[in-house]
Amino acid sequence: xxxxxxxxxxxxxxxxxxxxxxxxxxxxxxxxxxxxxxxxxxxxxxxxxxxxxxxxxxxxxxxxxxxxxxxxxxxxxxxxxxxxxxxxxxxxxxxxxxxxxxxxxxxxxxxxxxxxxxxxxxxxxxxxxxxxxxxxxxxxxxxxxxxxxxxxxxxxxxxxxxxxxxxxxxxxxxxxxxxxxxxxxxxxxxxxxxxxxxxxxxxxxxxxxxxxxxxxxxxxxxxxxxxxxxxxxxxxxxxxxxxxxxxxxxxxxxxxxxxxxxxxxxxxxxxxxxxxxxxxxxxxxxxxxxxxxxxxxxxxxxxxxxxxxxxxxxxxxxxxxxxxxxxxxxxxxxxxxxxxxxxxxxxxxxxxxx
Amino acid sequence: xxxxxxxxxxxxxxxxxxxxxxxxxxxxxxxxxxxxxxxxxxxxxxxxxxxxxxxxxxxxxxxxxxxxxxxxxxxxxxxxxxxxxxxxxxxxxxxxxxxxxxxxxxxxxxxxxxxxxxxxxxxxxxxxxxxxxxxxxxxxxxxxxxxxxxxxxxxxxxxxxxxxxxxxxxxxxxxxxxxxxxxxxxxxxxxxxxxxxxxxxxxxxxxxxxxxxxxxxxxxxxxxxxxxxxxxxxxxxxxxxxxxxxxxxxxxxxxxxxxxxxxxxxxxxxxxxxxxxxxxxxxxxxxxxxxxxxxxxxxxxxxxxxxxxxxxxxxxxxxxxxxxxxxxxxxxxxxxxxxxxxxxxxxxxxxxxxxxxxxxxxxxxxxxxxxxxxxxxxxxxxxxxxxxxxxxxxxxxxxxxxxxxxxxxxxxxxxxxxxxxxxxxxxx
Amino acid sequence: xxxxxxxxxxxxxxxxxxxxxxxxxxxxxxxxxxxxxxxxxxxxxxxxxxxxxxxxxxxxxxxxxxxxxxxxxxxxxxxxxxxxxxxxxxxxxxxxxxxxxxxxxxxxxxxxxxxxxxxxxxxxxxxxxxxxxxxxxxxxxxxxxxxxxxxxxxxxxxxxxxxxxxxxxxxxxxxxxxxxxxxxxxxxxxxxxxxxx
Ligand code: NA
Ligand code: NA
Numbered sequence: 016x017x018x019x020x021x022x023x024x025x026x027x028x029x030x031x032x033x034x035x036x037x038x039x040x041x042x043x044x045x046x047x048x049x050x051x052x053x054x055x056x057x058x059x060x061x062x063x064x065x066x067x068x069x070x071x072x073x074x075x076x077x078x079x080x081x082x083x084x085x086x087x088x089x090x091x092x093x094x095x096x097x098x099x100x101x102x103x104x105x106x107x108x109x110x111x112x113x114x115x116x117x118x119x120x121x122x123x124x125x126x127x128x129x130x131x132x133x134x135x136x137x138x139x140x141x142x143x144x145x146x147x148x149x150x151x152x153x154x155x156x157x158x159x160x161x162x163x164x165x166x167x168x169x170x171x172x173x174x175x176x177x178x179x180x181x182x183x184x185x186x187x188x189x190x191x192x193x194x195x196x197x198x199x200x201x202x203x204x205x206x207x208x209x210x211x212x213x214x215x216x217x218x219x220x221x222x223x224x225x226x227x228x229x230x231x232x233x234x235x236x237x238x239x240x241x242x243x244x245x246x247x248x249x250x251x252x253x254x255x256x257x258x259x260x261x262x263x264x265x266x267x268x269x270x271x272x273x274x275x276x277x278x279x280x281x282x283x284x285x286x287x288x289x290x291x292x293x294x295x296x297x298x299x300x301x302x303x304x305x306x307x308x309x310x311x312x313x314x315x316x317x318x319x320x321x322x323x324x325x326x327x328x329x330x331x332x333x334x335x336x337x338x339x340x341x342x343x344x345x346x347x348x349x350x351x352x353x354x355x356x357x358x359x360x361x362x363x364x365x366x367x368x369x
Numbered sequence: 370x371x372x373x374x375x376x377x378x379x380x381x382x383x384x385x386x387x388x389x390x391x392x393x394x395x396x397x398x399x400x401x402x403x404x405x406x407x408x409x410x411x412x413x414x415x416x417x418x419x420x421x422x423x424x425x426x427x428x429x430x431x432x433x434x435x436x437x438x439x440x441x442x443x444x445x446x447x448x449x450x451x452x453x454x455x456x457x458x459x460x461x462x463x464x465x466x467x468x469x470x471x472x473x474x475x476x477x478x479x480x481x482x483x484x485x486x487x488x489x490x491x492x493x494x495x496x497x498x499x500x501x502x503x504x505x506x507x508x509x510x511x512x513x514x515x516x517x518x519x520x521x522x523x524x525x526x527x528x529x530x531x532x533x534x535x536x537x538x539x540x541x542x543x544x545x546x547x548x549x550x551x552x553x554x555x556x557x558x559x560x561x562x563x564x565x566x567x568x569x570x571x572x573x574x575x576x577x578x579x580x581x582x583x584x585x586x587x588x589x590x591x592x593x594x595x596x597x598x599x600x601x602x603x604x605x606x607x608x609x610x611x612x613x614x615x616x617x618x619x620x621x622x623x624x625x626x627x628x629x630x631x632x633x634x635x636x637x638x639x640x641x642x643x644x645x646x647x648x649x650x651x652x653x654x655x656x657x658x659x660x661x662x663x664x665x666x667x668x669x670x671x672x673x674x675x676x677x678x679x680x681x682x683x684x685x686x687x688x689x690x691x692x693x694x695x696x697x698x699x700x701x702x703x704x705x706x707x708x709x710x711x712x713x714x715x716x717x718x719x720x721x722x723x724x725x726x727x728x729x730x731x732x733x734x735x736x737x738x739x740x741x742x743x744x745x746x747x748x749x750x751x752x753x754x755x756x757x758x759x760x761x762x763x764x765x766x767x768x769x770x771x772x773x774x775x776x777x778x779x780x781x782x783x784x785x786x787x788x789x790x791x792x793x794x795x796x797x
Numbered sequence: 798x799x800x801x802x803x804x805x806x807x808x809x810x811x812x813x814x815x816x817x818x819x820x821x822x823x824x825x826x827x828x829x830x831x832x833x834x835x836x837x838x839x840x841x842x843x844x845x846x847x848x849x850x851x852x853x854x855x856x857x858x859x860x861x862x863x864x865x866x867x868x869x870x871x872x873x874x875x876x877x878x879x880x881x882x883x884x885x886x887x888x889x890x891x892x893x894x895x896x897x898x899x900x901x902x903x904x905x906x907x908x909x910x911x912x913x914x915x916x917x918x919x920x921x922x923x924x925x926x927x928x929x930x931x932x933x934x935x936x937x938x939x940x941x942x943x944x945x946x947x948x949x950x951x952x953x954x955x956x957x958x959x960x961x962x963x964x965x966x967x968x969x970x971x972x973x974x975x976x977x978x979x980x981x982x983x984x985x986x987x988x989x990x991x992x993x994x
Pocket of ligand 1: 473474475476477478479515516517518519520521522
């Protein structure tokens, strides 16, 4: 039956869903499987998408380049991991720009996202960003911190060794917190958090649990410093060949997925992960004894006061110049204006492309 | 149909001696182009990003640790220590070859380096002890499998990267299985060459004195072993870091303590290590693409379904035996790196679904591929020993089969008893 | 010390040093071989040393004083890519890629030569694909202004390793093909001297 659908389809696309699998999708709620189903349904089978997941088609750090070069048509990856191939992808990641995930997702729903993000990526790298789903990034402490009291201030992080990857935003954050950035491969991260080669890692809770870090984590410090999400994008050369009808199908499906995945994340936070507002008794955090240090607004303000981009001009100077040059405008300044407009609003699922 | 033709052509060319890495590359290009309409750009991309993993840096480093160890004269001292430890046994020289392989393997991550070094260092002594050349070569080739099972191991690192499990856990998990393989092979060596060298008088005091003397001589090498083991076990280093530190240690000892390495020799030693890297790296790049194509063709899920069906109808034990048979058969004709990159993603999820620990299966899988180093027609260790010791390949093949017995026994034990792999892991 | 390290290392030795370089065409050919061999060995040496020094020293720095440069791994990784493809080039020249050669060695001379030439042609076919496609990737990186993380070095300098390494490999393969055609006996003699993995 599936083979028939494939034959009937006018557009057969390959989707490199990096490391996502049906198993970790329960925690991550990236919505990739829902998205594919929606596109196929809404197009009445004219589009057929083969999902190549479980790192079998590409890895977090390689999906971007494969889509840029049209090896795969659609890809997913966190903007942080895309950074080395699409430097502008990290333009939402400024530490302490957004207060919560609703704010940056509202930005992705807004028309502003075209001028400040989507169009820039399209022009610079020939990819069309579709949607994003995720949370905010926290600092995750390794087993060395078992039994230690909750970390509630930047002072308690000072000097700790934090694992970083190739994102200037995150290494900037580590620097501003006076932490020690240690580059470590993903395969060595779990071991490192266990043994103390690194004291901490940064990621969002759904990803931490989805990728099995719970056995080596003692504490989740709710700093919520920067967006942590999977972004789904399509090659512009593929997209541009579609008739308008199919283009609209993709946008509608992306819009709907971003909205439902938002609720999906809330559900997973409460029922499975354990970092939600009303977690059930048998979440992974509860079962694995991961302390969740929920910061008060005053405590988060203390982190923000030390770590914001405005407070650390020298750290972010080079990054700002680079991104400004790509977009041809003051990126951080413009993002800050958008963030101010969206601050504190509930989810506003606007159609950014209309 | 096209796929079958391409694959048959590849098998034919394998038999006619075309390099394996070239065949994998050709299969990838032809299948991409004619079968799945997959852009060839993927080949250029993969040539870069398949190698760009920080964990992978441990591979070239664990290759040159062994080369520096030998150049610095420390491998010879490990052989001396091994000899003193088994001095009273019948067939002691053959046993020494295996024991010394194990000791060298505790510093080097490469099976080929292990077999080549032991062929050089112990080969002549086995000849003197009257061991038939074919058998001597088989002993060295079989001992070489320890290179990738006793930590550190390049294959554990490649497996870890491929399957997303900790290379450190895999390496530590390989310790007891490696020792088990070593002991069983030593027992076999003693039995096979018992008439060449009769048992010596067992004088505990003399024996201990000799062991003490040799151990003192080998102490610098033993420090490297300890540095690696405790560095990983106590979590001082990640596997790449441990490799870097061990390389620098072996180099500095050779330069300034034993003074057997001169600055001017370093280029030559590194060229030698690079030759192994030059084989492994392209193999990784193209095997990874081979695996990507299998997933586009959805062959992985087909095989997995087949195995899950087998588990449902015949039970987990039968499935495990089937998977081991697959590893063994594929290992007969393919390079170990390719076996890991292509088979591990297929079999790993099935093993886990049978309730196996990912580290235990990882170690068991790599032990299986290490047996591939000595199974004809394509057995890397056989080629290495044939070349280093000047023994015709045919003679080796005749004598190697007996070594499948201890290795298969060890393998079955590793699959059956989780404690062998899991008891050395910290924090478990 | 040399003999053991050299022999134990499971490898290709460098082209026999001090061998007489004859006059005329043969002389030119062996001089080219020497220069190419030196370039190859040079890249291998520099990249291997870079990788050892960066990983070793950075690890000790982290272990002893808790500091580490974030660009260390990136540079080491690119050194590794250069090392990999230039080490492959050497195997192309000496025919020491892993293969099952038992049957081929039993074939008559011209059969062996024909198979060698087919291998060379196939290498070139793969080489062309990789050089062209990886060059496209490098061009993309130049256009997008990507740099090696934590440094101002253009990413292209690092990723050029693929097209350059493969182009160099192709030169070595063509060199081998020429020897198969015109200097078969010398090629065979050479082979005997090395560990043929
Ligand atoms: Na080893
Ligand atoms: Na084999």
